[in-house]
Amino acid sequence: MLDSFFNPKSAAVIGASRESRKFGHIIFKNLIKSGIKVYPINPNTEEILGVKCYSSVLDINENIDLAVIVVPSMLVVNAVKECVEKEIKACIIISSGFGEIGNKKDEEEILKLSKGKMRIIGPNVIGLYDAYSKIDTIFNLDYRQERPEKGGISFISQSGAFGAAILDWNYKENIGISKFASIGNSIDVNETDLLDYLNKDDNTKVIALYLEGVKNGRKFYHKLKEMSKPVIVIKAGKSKEGAKASLSHTGSMAGSYSVFSSMLRQAGAIEALNEEEMFDFAKAFSILPCGKRVQIITNGGGFGIMAADAVSHYNLELSNIENTVKIKENLPAFASIGNPIDITGIGTSEMYKICIEESLKDKSVDIILVIIIMQVSSIDNSIIDYLKSQKFEKPVFVCMTGSEFVEVHKKVLEKHGIPVYPSVERAVKSIKNLINYINRKMQ
Amino acid sequence: MLDSFFNPKSAAVIGASRESRKFGHIIFKNLIKSGIKVYPINPNTEEILGVKCYSSVLDINENIDLAVIVVPSMLVVNAVKECVEKEIKACIIISSGFGEIGNKKDEEEILKLSKGKMRIIGPNVIGLYDAYSKIDTIFNLDYRQERPEKGGISFISQSGAFGAAILDWNYKENIGISKFASIGNSIDVNETDLLDYLNKDDNTKVIALYLEGVKNGRKFYHKLKEMSKPVIVIKAGKSKEGAKASLSHTGSMAGSYSVFSSMLRQAGAIEALNEEEMFDFAKAFSILPCGKRVQIITNGGGFGIMAADAVSHYNLELSNIENTVKIKENLPAFASIGNPIDITGIGTSEMYKICIEESLKDKSVDIILVIIIMQVSSIDNSIIDYLKSQKFEKPVFVCMTGSEFVEVHKKVLEKHGIPVYPSVERAVKSIKNLINYINRKMQ
Numbered sequence: 094m095l096d097s098f099f100n101p102k103s104a105a106v107i108g109a110s111r112e113s114r115k116f117g118h119i120i121f122k123n124l125i126k127s128g129i130k131v132y133p134i135n136p137n138t139e140e141i142l143g144v145k146c147y148s149s150v151l152d153i154n155e156n157i158d159l160a161v162i163v164v165p166s167m168l169v170v171n172a173v174k175e176c177v178e179k180e181i182k183a184c185i186i187i188s189s190g191f192g193e194i195g196n197k198k199d200e201e202e203i204l205k206l207s208k209g210k211m212r213i214i215g216p217n218v219i220g221l222y223d224a225y226s227k228i229d230t231i232f233n234l235d236y237r238q239e240r241p242e243k244g245g246i247s248f249i250s251q252s253g254a255f256g257a258a259i260l261d262w263n264y265k266e267n268i269g270i271s272k273f274a275s276i277g278n279s280i281d282v283n284e285t286d287l288l289d290y291l292n293k294d295d296n297t298k299v300i301a302l303y304l305e306g307v308k309n310g311r312k313f314y315h316k317l318k319e320m321s322k323p324v325i326v327i328k329a330g331k332s333k334e335g336a337k338a339s340l341s342h343t344g345s346m347a348g349s350y351s352v353f354s355s356m357l358r359q360a361g362a363i364e365a366l367n368e369e370e371m372f373d374f375a376k377a378f379s380i381l382p383c384g385k386r387v388q389i390i391t392n393g394g395g396f397g398i399m400a401a402d403a404v405s406h407y408n409l410e411l412s413n414i415e416n417t418v419k420i421k422e423n424l425p426a427f428a429s430i431g432n433p434i435d436i437t438g439i440g441t442s443e444m445y446k447i448c449i450e451e452s453l454k455d456k457s458v459d460i461i462l463v464i465i466i467m468q469v470s471s472i473d474n475s476i477i478d479y480l481k482s483q484k485f486e487k488p489v490f491v492c493m494t495g496s497e498f499v500e501v502h503k504k505v506l507e508k509h510g511i512p513v514y515p516s517v518e519r520a521v522k523s524i525k526n527l528i529n530y531i532n533r534k535m536q
Numbered sequence: 537m538l539d540s541f542f543n544p545k546s547a548a549v550i551g552a553s554r555e556s557r558k559f560g561h562i563i564f565k566n567l568i569k570s571g572i573k574v575y576p577i578n579p580n581t582e583e584i585l586g587v588k589c590y591s592s593v594l595d596i597n598e599n600i601d602l603a604v605i606v607v608p609s610m611l612v613v614n615a616v617k618e619c620v621e622k623e624i625k626a627c628i629i630i631s632s633g634f635g636e637i638g639n640k641k642d643e644e645e646i647l648k649l650s651k652g653k654m655r656i657i658g659p660n661v662i663g664l665y666d667a668y669s670k671i672d673t674i675f676n677l678d679y680r681q682e683r684p685e686k687g688g689i690s691f692i693s694q695s696g697a698f699g700a701a702i703l704d705w706n707y708k709e710n711i712g713i714s715k716f717a718s719i720g721n722s723i724d725v726n727e728t729d730l731l732d733y734l735n736k737d738d739n740t741k742v743i744a745l746y747l748e749g750v751k752n753g754r755k756f757y758h759k760l761k762e763m764s765k766p767v768i769v770i771k772a773g774k775s776k777e778g779a780k781a782s783l784s785h786t787g788s789m790a791g792s793y794s795v796f797s798s799m800l801r802q803a804g805a806i807e808a809l810n811e812e813e814m815f816d817f818a819k820a821f822s823i824l825p826c827g828k829r830v831q832i833i834t835n836g837g838g839f840g841i842m843a844a845d846a847v848s849h850y851n852l853e854l855s856n857i858e859n860t861v862k863i864k865e866n867l868p869a870f871a872s873i874g875n876p877i878d879i880t881g882i883g884t885s886e887m888y889k890i891c892i893e894e895s896l897k898d899k900s901v902d903i904i905l906v907i908i909i910m911q912v913s914s915i916d917n918s919i920i921d922y923l924k925s926q927k928f929e930k931p932v933f934v935c936m937t938g939s940e941f942v943e944v945h946k947k948v949l950e951k952h953g954i955p956v957y958p959s960v961e962r963a964v965k966s967i968k969n970l971i972n973y974i975n976r977k978m979q
Contacts, residue, residue, distance in 0.1 A: 114913050119913070189870070189880075189881075190870060193870070194869075194870040232913075233911040233912060233913060234913050236941060237910065237911045237912075237913065237941045238911035238938065238939075238941070239938075239939045239940070239941075250838070251838070252836065252837055252838025252839075252841075253881065254835065254836030254837065254838060254839070254881055254909045254911075254912065255836055255837075255838030255839055255842075256838075257909065257911050257912075258836065258839070258909050258911055258936075258937050258938055258942075259937070261911055261937070261938035261939050261941075261942065262937045262938050262939065262958070264939045265938065265939035265940070265943075303838065305838070305841060327842075329838060329841040329842045329845060330841050330845065331845045331848075331849070332844060332845045332847075332848030332849065333848065334844040334845070334847060334848050334854050334875070335841045335842070335844040335845035335848065337844075337874075338837070338840055338841045338844045338872070338874075338875075338876050338878075339837075339841045366961065367842070367959050367960075367961045368937075368959060369959060392697065393695065393697030393698055393701065394695055394697065394698075394781070394782075395693070395694070395695025395697060395698030395699075395746065395748070395772060396695075396697070396698055396701070397781055398695075398748060398772040398773050398778045398781045398782045399698075399770075399772045399778070399810070401775060401777040401778040401780075401781045402772060402773065402774045402775045402777070402778035404775075404777060405774075405775030405776065405777050405778065406774070406775065411777050426637075427632070427633060427636070427637040429781070431780075431781075432777070432781075433781050435781075437632075438632075438696065438697055466697045466700065466701050467680065468676040468680045468681035468697075468700050468701055468704055469676060469680075469697065469700075470557050470562070470675075470676060470677050470680065493701075494701050494702070494704070494705045494811075495681065495682075495701055495704035495705050495708065496681075496682045496704050496705065496707045496708035497682070497708070498679060498680045498681070498682075498704075499701075499704065500708075515705070516810050516811060516812060517810075518809065518810045
């Protein structure tokens with residue numbers, strides 16, 4: 094039944110507006126763009142963007158799969174009542190002014206009306222975004238907030254504003270998203286329901302979750318345990334101070350952080366400390382299972398040293414590549430062959446290719462970390478062409494940092510499924526989390 | 537004397553080339569762009585880019601302040617000899633093939649020739665960049681590596697490639713730089729000499745230092761101790777594995793990391809774990825000294841909670857703002873007034889302004905952390921106009937994350953000296969380091 098949220102054939106926007114900056118206008122416009130049939134509901138308006146307006150969903154003859162409610166809080170209960178009467182199966186309540194400010198009464202009334210008949214996301218949410226179906230109820234103007242491209246990560250956020258800002262950042266960082274949902278007060282559909290749904294969703298490979306508190310800890314724990322896909326969690330409200338703030342935000346009781354954190358670990362979920370870690374780790378999970386011996390290949394000595402430091406810091410191992418004959422034949426005399434292999438500043442794309450291929454063949458290597466200083470003129474595009482066109486039998490991670498010129502190449506690699514990190518530390522930390530996850534799941 | 541490196545009136549490029557991708561060509565072209573007089577030296581060429589070529593610096597009648605040597609290693613000793621004879625005071629040896637591959641003999645010969653007569657940066661370096669004088673000896677093509685704008689951070693890197701990639705990233709992140717120097721094998725001018733020079737440099741407010749090892753630990757320690765400007769250090773080669781790699785990179789003996797790390801702390805320097813931390817911390821030092829009570833103001837509840845968590849995690853304090861009358865009068869009824877102050881998703885620029893001004897007046901507030909979700913349509917540009925035009929009497933840090941739309945506003949604020957961070961955790965960690973530094977310096 095949750096599929097009506099992400100793949101509806103028709104939708105009604107209750108509180109649709111003619112004013113271009115109003116939420117009811119932006120959402121209506123976004124839904125029209127997705128190509129489905131959308132009905133604007135507003136008793137005071139004849140038409141919006143050339144589409145005939147209705148006073149109530151009850152005035153519409155056709156079926157409606159999804160309702161999006163954007164009216165002021167005092168009008169929400171009645172809107173829900175009409176949606177149930179119209180036999181709508183899925184309803185998003187964008188409006189705020191409920192549990193988060195102590196108004197539990199209306200929430201209970203809404204639940205009583207909808208129970209067993211209609212599923213509800215919200216209230217107090219920014220809604221949904223699905224990069225595949227293009228369903229988009231986010232009420233931020235598109236010039237202010239970009240929407241990310243299609244990808245394998247689904248993202249659930251208790252906070253709407255956090256979700257929206259991160260989606261915008263995802264776009265900038267070329268992080269592809271499958272489904273996004275902001276769940277706010279989650280009086281009905283909650284994080285556990287969505288985990289269940291996303292575990293079966295073909296477009297979702299990894300799930301990222303921003304939580305302040307959970308509705309039912311026991312159910313959440315069991316759902317996490319039975320997930321076949323990796324789940325990465327940010328827990329906000331860890332400290333006394335943060336927990337206090339979260340109470341007035343989405344009305345969540347944060348509970349003891351240390352208990353929550355060890356529960357996550359036991360359930361096989363991965364905890365991230367911030368949004369950067371969350372998506373760094375998520376990227377790593379597009380990769381195959383593997384051991385922990387890392388071969389570093391670099392054309393910048395400094396980054397190579399920092400990577401070796403990080404491998405040691407995160408308790409991974411440097412591999413001991415055995416057959417170095419071909420590498421020695423092809424690298425400059427003063428190149429350093431070991432781990433890191435430093436092809437040096439005059440190293441070429443061809444040298445990278447040889448080092449990668451020898452590392453792929455070598456039994457002592459589990460993972461290959463390729464650091465490329467693209468700024469150096471001896472490196473041409475052919476290393477990118479090579480990396481993007483291979484189906485590697487071992488996980489290959491790439492590190493590169495810089496501005497436009499680097500970003501262009503990074504985008505190409507990520508489109509072809511190769512995770513690229515801007516710092517060696519973030520790459521190695523993500524490798525570490527991938528390995529931890531695999532080990533825990535195999536226990 | 538080190539000023540001849542950064543502010544020469546004339547320079548010679550020994551090994552200048554007509555071939556557009558060769559180091560000797562790129563450096564020659566970069567130096568010409570700086571507007572100083574530049575002489576190409578190459579016995580096999582008549583002219584380069586329309587400038588008459590000389591066989592040797594000795595054939596030039598005019599004074600030369602700076603020599604940049606780009607010839608193969610076996611020709612370097614002779615080039616140095618001629619530079620000394622020509623009474624050139626500063627010389628950068630770009631060429632590699634010396635101590636880092638065991639060739640100590642030529643290094644000793646070079647030192648013997650130049651001692652007391654000419655200062656040398658290198659060998660095995662990418663050279664210098666000065667955003668003010670525009671002196672630029674970095675041999676990466678400009679379409680591959682951008683140069684950062686003018687700013688208050690000077691950056692010394694033992695690794696050339698690390699330095700170049702980070703400068704490129706600085707450009708993307710709008711991090712302004714004063715002087716950059718890659719010091720490589722540093723047979724003569726080393727990190728300690730440059731600290732001394734930069735401490736007196738008017739354009740330098742903070743110094744960022746990437747080190748694998750130091751030449752003279754005792755001198756380095758004493759110089760750090762007497763510095764009046766903050767110094768932020770990344771130490772690479774912390775682990776056994778990393779230290780081994782650094783030996784073959786710049787020939788540095790890495791030594792014991794724990795000893796080094798506590799030496800830094802005792803000397804009042806700040807250690808950063810990676811390049812992100814290094815420049816995050818550096819940004820914070822553009823700010824005034826202060827206490828540790830932080831007032832958080834946000835229009836996104838989730839980020840507010842995460843910031844409160846970070847304040848607790850880094851042992852700072854949430855301030856207890858006393859006079860909230862004006863704030864209450866002007867914020868939405870369901871806004872949360874405390875710490876964080878959450879003006880909510882319908883909060884306006886005017887509300888931010890009121891909260892900031894009340895926090896500035898309040899004696900319990902030392903630092904203001906303003907989190908702005910710019911994606912929301914209720915926020916207009918006037919908050920940016922307000923922030924950029926004030927001379928705040930307390931440190932104001934800003935957090936915003938997103939893509940293009942956010943980046944445009946971020947750039948405006950940073951140009952006006954307000955540090956902006958993409959995540960609350962990075963902002964709070966940087967505040968923490970600022971306060972630690974101040975406390976240590978005041979002891």
